[in-house]
Amino acid sequence: MKASRHNGRSGSHGAYNPKHNDREFDLEKADEIQKELTRNNIYWDCIQREAVRHEDRGEDFASFTEVEKGFYDLVYKDYVEGQNARNNAARHSERNRTTDDLRENPKTCPEETIYQIGNIDKHVDYSVLVKVTFDFLNELQERYGSHMHILDWALHLDEGTPHIHERHVFDVVNKYGERQPKQEEALKELGFDFPDPEKKSGKYNNRRMSFDAECRKLFLETCKKYGLEIDEEPVYGGKKYLEKQEYVIEKLNANIKNLYDTIDTWEEIGRNLQAENDRLIKENEKLELKLDDVEGLLKEVSDIAYDKACDTLIDDITDKVREEESTAIENHKKWLMSPERTADKKLRDYAFHQMEVLQNNLKVLRDRVIGKVRKLFSLPEKKDDFIREIMEEAKPSTLELLDKYKAKIREDDANRIHLPKKNRGEMSR
Numbered sequence: 001m002k003a004s005r006h007n008g009r010s011g012s013h014g015a016y017n018p019k020h021n022d023r024e025f026d027l028e029k030a031d032e033i034q035k036e037l038t039r040n041n042i043y044w045d046c047i048q049r050e051a052v053r054h055e056d057r058g059e060d061f062a063s064f065t066e067v068e069k070g071f072y073d074l075v076y077k078d079y080v081e082g083q084n085a086r087n088n089a090a091r092h093s094e095r096n097r098t099t100d101d102l103r104e105n106p107k108t109c110p111e112e113t114i115y116q117i118g119n120i121d122k123h124v125d126y127s128v129l130v131k132v133t134f135d136f137l138n139e140l141q142e143r144y145g146s147h148m149h150i151l152d153w154a155l156h157l158d159e160g161t162p163h164i165h166e167r168h169v170f171d172v173v174n175k176y177g178e179r180q181p182k183q184e185e186a187l188k189e190l191g192f193d194f195p196d197p198e199k200k201s202g203k204y205n206n207r208r209m210s211f212d213a214e215c216r217k218l219f220l221e222t223c224k225k226y227g228l229e230i231d232e233e234p235v236y237g238g239k240k241y242l243e244k245q246e247y248v249i250e251k252l253n254a255n256i257k258n259l260y261d262t263i264d265t266w267e268e269i270g271r272n273l274q275a276e277n278d279r280l281i282k283e284n285e286k287l288e289l290k291l292d293d294v295e296g297l298l299k300e301v302s303d304i305a306y307d308k309a310c311d312t313l314i315d316d317i318t319d320k321v322r323e324e325e326s327t328a329i330e331n332h333k334k335w336l337m338s339p340e341r342t343a344d345k346k347l348r349d350y351a352f353h354q355m356e357v358l359q360n361n362l363k364v365l366r367d368r369v370i371g372k373v374r375k376l377f378s379l380p381e382k383k384d385d386f387i388r389e390i391m392e393e394a395k396p397s398t399l400e401l402l403d404k405y406k407a408k409i410r411e412d413d414a415n416r417i418h419l420p421k422k423n424r425g426e427m428s429r
Contacts, residue, residue: 001124003220015105032159079174111169117132124228147190321366
């Protein structure tokens with residue numbers, strides 16, 4: 001298990017705001033916070049000097065912002081007033097500042113440190129983290145309290161892994177007897193040298209690095225006092241000096257890789273849905289273009305309807321004629337050959353035979369008539385006349401139906417899934 005300690009003063013939005021630590025903001029707008037657990041957070045500050053749970057804060061509880069503002073007003077007021085007087089004497093009143101200016105300036109604002117033992121998969125109980133950190137901070141105050149002042153700290157139990165945000169400020173007494181915030185000079189007076197005294201001070205060779213190394217050593221020793229087995233190998237590089245925001249982002253990014261397989265699956269489903277939607281949309285566009293050509297559509301529909309109607313009508317007439325004709329002749333043949341008839345048998349047989357010949361001839365004649373009727377109805381000039389009549393009769397109702405159908409097409413298109421293109425690079429930062 002690793003014990004981590006990360007420092008920072010400011011980020012892209014300026015000096016870190018203590019409102020994040022004591023939850024003095026609208027929690028409904030913070031999706032990363034498990035609001036139902038916030039009540040168990042613990043807060044401490046240098047004014048009230050008592051650890052208080054979030055849910056037990058009274059009306060007189062001072063926010064971290066109020067505490068830090070009060071500390072800067074009390075401790076650095078003489079320095080600000082003295083420096084402003086010196087600025088005025090030198091005719092550089094534009095350089096005048098307030099204690100709030102010091103508190104919000106990235107160079108003189110409180111520094112923030114995050115303490116954590118373990119990670120989201122395995123970590124110590126929060127009570128152990130509090131005891132270790134409390135003992136560690138007390139030791140820091142014992143050793144370095146003349147130039148380092150712990151302002152406040154907060155235990156967060158509503159963001160996954162339990163961790164503590166602690167804020168402090170370094171200062172020195174200047175040649176005018178005024179106490180002013182000044183980290184590097186404070187560390188020098190506390191006895192810290194550069195990691196490499198032979199080289200010049202710089203980003204990778206400064207007293208802050210020596211102080212951090214000493215703090216890490218002391219923090220690990222405090223962990224051991226509570227029987228914790230801690231990996232003592234430090235993590236070098238950017239992680240040691242991450243800003244608070246970057247530290248939080250890195251924790252979130254650690255989980256993103258595990259989501260990629262799921263994302264790939266859903267993206268494949270999405271691509272298939274999008275392809276099907278695109279196909280349907282194109283078909284609808286073609287259909288809608290066709291629907292817009294009302295005259296052409298009516299002509300096409302009427303042409304098909306006319307041919308179908310002619311075929312159906314002629315077939316129905318043919319069937320009815322055939323049925324009536326056959327019935328009439330058969331009835332007459334039965335009447336002719338019935339016993340009641342008194343005519344000569346040979347004469348009746350002859351008449352019966354002639355009726356059968358007539359019946360066969362009528363079939364041939366009927367087929368000829370039907371052929372001529374079909375031909376008549378299929379003549380272009382006749383067909384065109386009939387189709388124009390059909391179009392004129394059908395046009396009003398057809399337009400109404402087409403408007404309803406086009407509206408339905410547009411509604412279907414609006415309800416289809418249109419997947420935005422995603423950039424994974426945006427997810428990892």
